[in-house]
Amino acid sequence: MMEASRVTLFSGGAKGSEEAFGAAAEACGLEEVNFTFAGHEPVRQRGLKELSEEDLALRDVSVQYVTRLMGREYPSHNNEENFRSLLQSICWQVASGQEVFVVGEILPDMTVRGGTGWGAEFAKLCNKPLYVFDQQRLGWFRWEPARWTPVKAPSVTRQRFAGTGTRSLTEGGAQAIADLFSRSFR
Numbered sequence: 001m002m003e004a005s006r007v008t009l010f011s012g013g014a015k016g017s018e019e020a021f022g023a024a025a026e027a028c029g030l031e032e033v034n035f036t037f038a039g040h041e042p043v044r045q046r047g048l049k050e051l052s053e054e055d056l057a058l059r060d061v062s063v064q065y066v067t068r069l070m071g072r073e074y075p076s077h078n079n080e081e082n083f084r085s086l087l088q089s090i091c092w093q094v095a096s097g098q099e100v101f102v103v104g105e106i107l108p109d110m111t112v113r114g115g116t117g118w119g120a121e122f123a124k125l126c127n128k129p130l131y132v133f134d135q136q137r138l139g140w141f142r143w144e145p146a147r148w149t150p151v152k153a154p155s156v157t158r159q160r161f162a163g164t165g166t167r168s169l170t171e172g173g174a175q176a177i178a179d180l181f182s183r184s185f186r
């Protein structure tokens with residue numbers, strides 16, 4: 001188990017999984033950094049770090065690249081620039097963590113559903129240890145080269161980790177986050 005006061009969660013503060021990661025971090029006494037940007041309204045207000053245009057440019061990514069990499073079309077957005085900023089802020093979360101924990105659903109093509117999937121794909125590209133709690137299968141999986149491997153009970157092992165996931169958090173997903181924190185911190 002790790003000393004909670006020495007650990008930092010990097011997230012986005014959005015409703016659902018990120019909100020649950022943040023609440024668990026606060027309850028355990030971890031530091032919390034929630035990346036946001038102009039026009040974004042996170043649910044979590046603790047540890048907000050507003051990214052400037054210059055900060056966002058450091059993690060530049062094109063919507064077309066992400067669409068092609070993920071093999072799916074994202075919903076049309078009234079403001080593609082705002083969606084791009086969201087993708088860039090996810091890059092900040094993943095790049096800041098030494099390991100990445102995601103709550104969502106692993107799809108047959110081995111990507112993770114929704115915008116959350118970009119965080120998981122970016123973690124793969126960065127060769128970060130990556131764990132996904134699949135809310136449909138009610139289990140944790142670790143990304144190994146080219147495949148997902150089931151794992152029983154992962155724990156946070158690094159002082160800087162990213163926690164992200166779906167806005168549609170289920171009871172099983174919420175319990176998985178709570179259990180992750182209880183296994184990881186004293």
